[in-house]
Amino acid sequence: MVSNSSSATPEGSKSAAGAPRSLNDVVIRLAGNSQDGIQAVGGFLARLAGRSAQEVMTYMTIPSTISGGPSIFQVRMGTGDILSAGDRADVLVAFYQHSYEHHRASLRPGGVLLYDSDHVQPNPDDHEVTAVGVPFTSATVEAVGGSAKEKGKNIYVLGLLARMFDLNVAKLTQLIKERFGGKNEDIVRNALLAFDAGYAYPAENLQQCLYRLEEPAPAPGARPQVTTDGNSAISYGLIAAGVRYGAAYPITPWSSIMETLRTELPKYGGIFVQCEDEIAAISTALGFSYSGNLAITGSSGPGLSLKAEALGWAVMAEIPLIVVNIQRGGPSTGLPTNIEQSDLMQAIYGSHGDAPRVVLAPATVEDCFYISLEAARIAREFSTPVIILSDQALATRIEAFDEPDLPKLMVEAKPDRTPRDAAFKPYPLDTPTRHAPPGAIMGSGKYPIVTGLEHDELGHPTANPALHAQMTAKRREKIKAVANTYAAPEVFGDQEGDLLLVGWGCTYGPIHEAVGRLQASGVKVGHLQIRHIHPLDNGLEQIFAKYQHVRVVEINDEGLYGHGQLTTLLRARFCDPKIQSITKTDGLTFRVSEIVERVAKNLGLTTIKTGARSHSVLAAPRA
Amino acid sequence: MVSNSSSATPEGSKSAAGAPRSLNDVVIRLAGNSQDGIQAVGGFLARLAGRSAQEVMTYMTIPSTISGGPSIFQVRMGTGDILSAGDRADVLVAFYQHSYEHHRASLRPGGVLLYDSDHVQPNPDDHEVTAVGVPFTSATVEAVGGSAKEKGKNIYVLGLLARMFDLNVAKLTQLIKERFGGKNEDIVRNALLAFDAGYAYPAENLQQCLYRLEEPAPAPGARPQVTTDGNSAISYGLIAAGVRYGAAYPITPWSSIMETLRTELPKYGGIFVQCEDEIAAISTALGFSYSGNLAITGSSGPGLSLKAEALGWAVMAEIPLIVVNIQRGGPSTGLPTNIEQSDLMQAIYGSHGDAPRVVLAPATVEDCFYISLEAARIAREFSTPVIILSDQALATRIEAFDEPDLPKLMVEAKPDRTPRDAAFKPYPLDTPTRHAPPGAIMGSGKYPIVTGLEHDELGHPTANPALHAQMTAKRREKIKAVANTYAAPEVFGDQEGDLLLVGWGCTYGPIHEAVGRLQASGVKVGHLQIRHIHPLDNGLEQIFAKYQHVRVVEINDEGLYGHGQLTTLLRARFCDPKIQSITKTDGLTFRVSEIVERVAKNLGLTTIKTGARSHSVLAAPRA
Amino acid sequence: MSASATPAPAATAPRAPLTKKVLTADHPTWCPGCGDFAVLAAFYKVLEKLNYPQEKIVTFAGIGCSSRFPYFVNSHGGHYIHGRALPFAAGISLGGDDLHVFVFGGDGDGFSIGGNHLVHTARKNPRLTYVIMDNSVYGLTKKQTSPTSPLGFKSKTDPWGAFDQPINPMRTLINSGATFVARSHATQVNHMVEMMLRAAQHDGFSVVEILSECVEFFEGAFDSSVPRKGGTFQAIELKKNDGTPEDAARHDPTDELAAFQLALEPWPGKFGVYYENKQRPTKNALEQKLIAATREKNKHASDLELLQKTFARMR
Amino acid sequence: MSASATPAPAATAPRAPLTKKVLTADHPTWCPGCGDFAVLAAFYKVLEKLNYPQEKIVTFAGIGCSSRFPYFVNSHGGHYIHGRALPFAAGISLGGDDLHVFVFGGDGDGFSIGGNHLVHTARKNPRLTYVIMDNSVYGLTKKQTSPTSPLGFKSKTDPWGAFDQPINPMRTLINSGATFVARSHATQVNHMVEMMLRAAQHDGFSVVEILSECVEFFEGAFDSSVPRKGGTFQAIELKKNDGTPEDAARHDPTDELAAFQLALEPWPGKFGVYYENKQRPTKNALEQKLIAATREKNKHASDLELLQKTFARMR
Numbered sequence A, B: 001m002v003s004n005s006s007s008a009t010p011e012g013s014k015s016a017a018g019a020p021r022s023l024n025d026v027v028i029r030l031a032g033n034s035q036d037g038i039q040a041v042g043g044f045l046a047r048l049a050g051r052s053a054q055e056v057m058t059y060m061t062i063p064s065t066i067s068g069g070p071s072i073f074q075v076r077m078g079t080g081d082i083l084s085a086g087d088r089a090d091v092l093v094a095f096y097q098h099s100y101e102h103h104r105a106s107l108r109p110g111g112v113l114l115y116d117s118d119h120v121q122p123n124p125d126d127h128e129v130t131a132v133g134v135p136f137t138s139a140t141v142e143a144v145g146g147s148a149k150e151k152g153k154n155i156y157v158l159g160l161l162a163r164m165f166d167l168n169v170a171k172l173t174q175l176i177k178e179r180f181g182g183k184n185e186d187i188v189r190n191a192l193l194a195f196d197a198g199y200a201y202p203a204e205n206l207q208q209c210l211y212r213l214e215e216p217a218p219a220p221g222a223r224p225q226v227t228t229d230g231n232s233a234i235s236y237g238l239i240a241a242g243v244r245y246g247a248a249y250p251i252t253p254w255s256s257i258m259e260t261l262r263t264e265l266p267k268y269g270g271i272f273v274q275c276e277d278e279i280a281a282i283s284t285a286l287g288f289s290y291s292g293n294l295a296i297t298g299s300s301g302p303g304l305s306l307k308a309e310a311l312g313w314a315v316m317a318e319i320p321l322i323v324v325n326i327q328r329g330g331p332s333t334g335l336p337t338n339i340e341q342s343d344l345m346q347a348i349y350g351s352h353g354d355a356p357r358v359v360l361a362p363a364t365v366e367d368c369f370y371i372s373l374e375a376a377r378i379a380r381e382f383s384t385p386v387i388i389l390s391d392q393a394l395a396t397r398i399e400a401f402d403e404p405d406l407p408k409l410m411v412e413a414k415p416d417r418t419p420r421d422a423a424f425k426p427y428p429l430d431t432p433t434r435h436a437p438p439g440a441i442m443g444s445g446k447y448p449i450v451t452g453l454e455h456d457e458l459g460h461p462t463a464n465p466a467l468h469a470q471m472t473a474k475r476r477e478k479i480k481a482v483a484n485t486y487a488a489p490e491v492f493g494d495q496e497g498d499l500l501l502v503g504w505g506c507t508y509g510p511i512h513e514a515v516g517r518l519q520a521s522g523v524k525v526g527h528l529q530i531r532h533i534h535p536l537d538n539g540l541e542q543i544f545a546k547y548q549h550v551r552v553v554e555i556n557d558e559g560l561y562g563h564g565q566l567t568t569l570l571r572a573r574f575c576d577p578k579i580q581s582i583t584k585t586d587g588l589t590f591r592v593s594e595i596v597e598r599v600a601k602n603l604g605l606t607t608i609k610t611g612a613r614s615h616s617v618l619a620a621p622r623a
Numbered sequence C, D: 001m002s003a004s005a006t007p008a009p010a011a012t013a014p015r016a017p018l019t020k021k022v023l024t025a026d027h028p029t030w031c032p033g034c035g036d037f038a039v040l041a042a043f044y045k046v047l048e049k050l051n052y053p054q055e056k057i058v059t060f061a062g063i064g065c066s067s068r069f070p071y072f073v074n075s076h077g078g079h080y081i082h083g084r085a086l087p088f089a090a091g092i093s094l095g096g097d098d099l100h101v102f103v104f105g106g107d108g109d110g111f112s113i114g115g116n117h118l119v120h121t122a123r124k125n126p127r128l129t130y131v132i133m134d135n136s137v138y139g140l141t142k143k144q145t146s147p148t149s150p151l152g153f154k155s156k157t158d159p160w161g162a163f164d165q166p167i168n169p170m171r172t173l174i175n176s177g178a179t180f181v182a183r184s185h186a187t188q189v190n191h192m193v194e195m196m197l198r199a200a201q202h203d204g205f206s207v208v209e210i211l212s213e214c215v216e217f218f219e220g221a222f223d224s225s226v227p228r229k230g231g232t233f234q235a236i237e238l239k240k241n242d243g244t245p246e247d248a249a250r251h252d253p254t255d256e257l258a259a260f261q262l263a264l265e266p267w268p269g270k271f272g273v274y275y276e277n278k279q280r281p282t283k284n285a286l287e288q289k290l291i292a293a294t295r296e297k298n299k300h301a302s303d304l305e306l307l308q309k310t311f312a313r314m315r
């Protein structure tokens, strides 16, 4: 929860040199080339935060050329809920002139510019920020010994940051050892040399910039924190859910899930198949599910389009399946390494015919884990395909969260081959469909056929008008019934009032923080996160009724009629004109200030301080 | 237009034998096996009606086994607008006992049962209808000479019907000669022998059942009528529109369009390619369009699902294309030979990302022709894919309509290879995209790349946030602008009042007739047909505002939240809770009485005579 | 957790042998005279001979007349989408290592829309048997050109006679990488039974192409290999390695080049086993080996232990 | 109305010959050292030699590192979806009979997701040239196994080494039915130029596979055929039919069986023209013949007359 007490503080105030100032959270942006290992530095910082019971969230861009190129990695870490990667940076680490030039604007007034004085010449007239020049490159070469490839300067920078923020050196060196432990000894040694050199660098004006991040004592009995990204959270969530089989084809940013599962599943006795294309992949996954082993397939947009026909078959044949879609910028090949939430309508309506299926959307990296468990439960219980709509931002960013209680959560994975009694029907009209996998003896002596043709209760094809109507109704009512198994949705913030902000997927964090800022400006505002896209949670109309305005914040186009995709759904269902959208399509996650500004403009509020952040790197120095 | 004066007459009244009674329209159901040539009889009747300036509409079922089997062909013909195939038959022709048993219920009280007394034993206690037994089989064998295969009895029945309805024998024999003219002479002779024998059969109680259909004198200067089905109307509409290239893969009920185009296009210098699958088909069609020749691809549901990815590419790359989807029962393989209107959402939202495109739906067989012209105009003018959503009912039924004014309508088909001037950009932000096909010289010396990656104005890939937002807006605004080129929608019936019935696709006819019946019961009701599904016509809200209730009649499922697919769209756009659905999913077209009943129940009306037909076979005998 | 670790529950009563009666399900909807009836009859015989536990037999198919097959066999089974039954079946086979998986389909389903899945299933070599009923036409959709329709064939999509070069099914199958490839004829019941039996017993991906006439849309297509219609049915004699001089002329099915040459023989060609490779491990075996190795390496830790270890590493 | 009936407007000024400078477009985004640079350089040379009217050159591609090719060539062109560029290109070729259509792509694009389109494009034989840059890995998506990755190759999807049998590209191409099939190597610029030139001049569907190293994800993959890395580059000598004894040992590219045998040679195999068939008519020609015949039959009636006649029959 955003702590309301930590209200906005004046920016840019400087304190006396040398005294480390305590602060709640910090946003560090590392800007360099993708080859420089800036992601590794970010990863170390994130892991450290996790081990320190701090919150953390990262954000990164991927270079557009194949050979790599300019790229950033941004880390926000600290105490209190860290729910977005931070609008503007407190510290910018610039490796090159282009890094400095492109990202100077992202540094907030009063922030710290840490630059490689071997490569960067900052504007000498810029007094809005504290510029600290350190020769990353030459100092690293000196420390490690003439490595031509300049490897190690990322770790050198980590040392600098450790000094600057008084980070836990013992924990960091432990992390470095774990990370490079598998490789040859030289590598670990060089990394530690670089780290120590950075830590020890006597930068003149670094003295003015020493801070200490609050490191909360772990609550007694609290679970340790784990730090990971959304795609690995989905992968391990599925393993916890007893999913042991899968098939897919590579595509960015989905691939890392298939890579993880291909590596992990054999340990669990499972199989993951790389197929020739996405159609073969969903087909193989359906074959696994048919064999009694709930399976997973996944992709990103273009691959999902290819799976549409087979997905419709799964609806008709009532075969369970988990389908993960890591959304990216669309349409077509679009923006493969950017975020967009524009596959929602396709997830619901992408196949021909009335083919209702379940669609879920995780809100955070942690939720990527839990929603995978929920998806598997629903798929099994309702014998239906379930789509998990994640996105590029959730997939690639790192967050820390409480380690899941695995002994409680683990689901056993075993095909149910118990003999079926004589009354068994593959497609009963009045009871839920329960797939009988091969290997199961049929008491009736009649073996069942699953099919994509309309069928009677025994699976025989039929064009009987009444039966088609009944079976269509059955498939629809079954999906409706899924909503009865959801936990009731909860609103964060004001439980009634001026404005309800509705989010789905990765807009969760920025909306959550926006609530704090809006409340600070006197708006009575709540945040409802929709994790269950289809069917929707029951009782939403009662929640909507408590607010004067409803704004759905989503990263997709306003469409022909002015509404984003989830907004369109909600308007169709509730026919309430107060349901409106805040959308955008610039391929980036929402910044908190964007939401606050758009709300202000939208509702005609003029008193809101949109630029405020609830935490500041330049808080008053601590005694 | 349904003539309001011809109000419902009492049913079942009998008249004196021998005097032919005049009537406005008649519904004849032929029930036999698909091998019996009942479709041919239906076809002759339909063509005759067309040549007699009468209206006609047919309806047929396709046997579910591959080897053929029970099947019906129903013809409704007469004067006045014939807009649905008729709820119940006035005459049932039963070839077999099973035909009699399955279809007796479709015959209205007072109707005529004409049966093959060689095969059928009607229930002797059934006095509700006039039963006329004629030995179709043996009489045909006698007339034609011992054909073991019983061929010709369909033509014998045609003779019987010609006698019964005093049909124009000269025109009919001409039609028979045209039809069999290409084959050997024996066939024509045998057919005419069978026809004459049927016409001359001295059926005792046939005397009670002689009628004369009004044959209106053609209006002076009126265009001659043509008689054809929806799929051929689309095929020839596309040819008129200058479409000369296409590619597809077979699927029922789409195939007949590709078969027609494959046969016809070479005459026009064009090419139609049968591909290995639907993905290759849309790809080849896009290649044709890219080469400067607006092309067509098409399929039915499953094939459309496979085209989703490439269709999204066409949106992104802004390449014009016509995509025909002949909807059938879904989901998955579903009910391949039944009607359903359940691919609407997929047509609009089936591809990943925000991929807006145009979707049109023809209302009648005649409209299949004109909407193809409109589709081609839009595709060219807006450089965009256009989907024509037809359906199995429109595709296979026969209607008569005024021959189109071809000299006025024909569009020239030629790639535009004129050199482009130096300012040419493939994707300009402020002017419409105009594709420059290969062969066109670029004045700038820079040749354009079309692409599915997000791009700048010159087609270079980019992940620039502002450009993606601008290009997304451009693609959206372009599709919005299509609505400004539509003719204003017109309401049939009352221009304001209690109820607006909204239809799309093949529900046009039954809704139109339902208006008449509802008005006769005192309801103020209008009918709005939506031919432009996406974007919708401008100004709909003003029309909706004039009615207390709006009911969208569509053949698809009520969905999770109680609304059909078009209804969902309209509710999302207008947020008006009075917009509700009348849906069904039994794989059959709407009967007029179904609509009237559902409206009555829905609005709590109790005074409506739902069973009434505005015309009756048993009208008073004419002098 | 693999299905193979989950033995089917022991049947309570001793099993009666499989009979045609037990194996018969719905009455086929095929046209009278359709070649597919004979393939079905032969398949019943094959199953009678194999006498697998009934619940472990799986029949699957794509879409087409021939693909209706599973409705007519009383076993676990299904009717998937057009052209994609092979990757589906690979999932069944790998998900249930003890199952006996059979896939049925037509020439359009297999060589047109499904052509790529053939190649990629073949190179994976999962344990399953694929029977293609080739009638050289699209039956279900009523007479369009198929990839095996001969040049000049008049169909609804080639009213003046097909002119796209047809594929050569045997050549395509041999080059797909399938480890067992045979060809048979729906008019030769014993031959079909033998071929399907050998295919079912092959440890890997086996394919049998059966010429099966569509009497409705391509009558007489295969008369040249039907003796009672004046044609000749030439069966392939396989090498016996008995050192006799006759044996030199016989076909060695392990010789890929010889198989290829056989495939190039002019229409109607020969019938029998073209190719057989018993060396290539199945994907089923390779994946099980991998599982065994990784489980060994992880000291057969339980699923919970494994996942806990992973999360510990993320701290 | 076919495009071939629509000659390009005459250029107003006399044409300057095509040069690399004119043909150069965006700077390639490939990694430094990527083999694809050399393929691009060779392609510029090919176009210089062919000197087609610039506006009639079309370059198209699917998705992958190699498929970025069209951005770097200053011609009409495009970047389609993954694996489907061939049927698209067939549409261009048939829609504009006077165009020179080139398709570029990778091993994943062509042999994995696009494998079936290869076969069906080949059997139609449209006039176009397809260049496959085979790096035996998925480059753009960063190191997954491709259908040409060798057994044991360690990728992100096969961390313990690939074990699905790879395809043999030459065997696959020859059996696709392509009427011209050649193989080259990105380190051999002259050889590449020669092969692409022959392919472009072939009247039909021509394919050139070029081994093109991915330095980022499969370094050294093709060293065994790179002389300066200790390998050998063996070029195929083609029969000259000069009656000399040496000629007997040379390869006859019209001999399908010989081409097949060549394809079976052990890695790294030979480079050059494997197969060439100048007899099979192109689809372009067959369709034009059909058009000519039907137009003749209909007495060259105008489009309006033709359609009016059709409607008259529906009265």
Ligand SMILES: Cc1ncc(C[n+]2csc(CCOP(=O)(O)OP(=O)(O)O)c2C)c(N)n1
Binding pocket: B249, B250, B251, B252, B278, B302, B303, B306, B333, C063, C064, C065, C066, C067, C081, C082, C105, C106, C107, C108, C109, C110, C133, C135, C137, C138, C139, C140, C141, C146
């Ligand atoms: C995606 C898709 N495309 C097309 C069809 C229509 N279709 C059904 S079966 C078939 C081909 C049938 O030919 P074949 O596979 O040779 O089987 P046969 O009927 O001849 O036994 C086609 C094109 C379909 N069901 N799904």
Ligand SMILES: Cc1ncc(C[n+]2csc(CCOP(=O)(O)OP(=O)(O)O)c2C)c(N)n1
Binding pocket: A249, A250, A251, A252, A278, A302, A303, A306, A333, D063, D064, D065, D066, D067, D081, D082, D105, D106, D107, D108, D109, D110, D133, D135, D137, D138, D139, D140, D141, D146
């Ligand atoms: C439908 C679809 N699936 C997957 C992808 C992701 N993808 C892009 S390129 C590629 C494969 C690249 O390999 P290859 O064709 O060999 O080209 P290379 O990059 O090695 O040159 C994949 C899987 C995609 N863009 N679209």
Ligand code: SF4
Binding pocket: B066, B067, C029, C030, C031, C033, C034, C035, C036, C065, C066, C135, C139, C140, C213, C214, C215, C216, C217
């Ligand atoms: S249409 Fe042909 S393939 Fe299909 S059932 Fe009839 S005879 Fe057999």
Ligand code: SF4
Binding pocket: A066, A067, D029, D030, D031, D033, D034, D035, D036, D065, D066, D135, D139, D140, D213, D214, D215, D216, D217
């Ligand atoms: S990743 Fe490999 S194939 Fe792609 S550009 Fe780099 S070196 Fe070339």
Ligand SMILES: [Mg+2]
Binding pocket: C064, C106, C107, C108, C133, C134, C135, C136, C137, C138, C139, C146
């Ligand atoms: Mg077939």
Ligand SMILES: [Mg+2]
Binding pocket: D064, D106, D107, D108, D133, D134, D135, D136, D137, D138, D139, D146
């Ligand atoms: Mg590659």
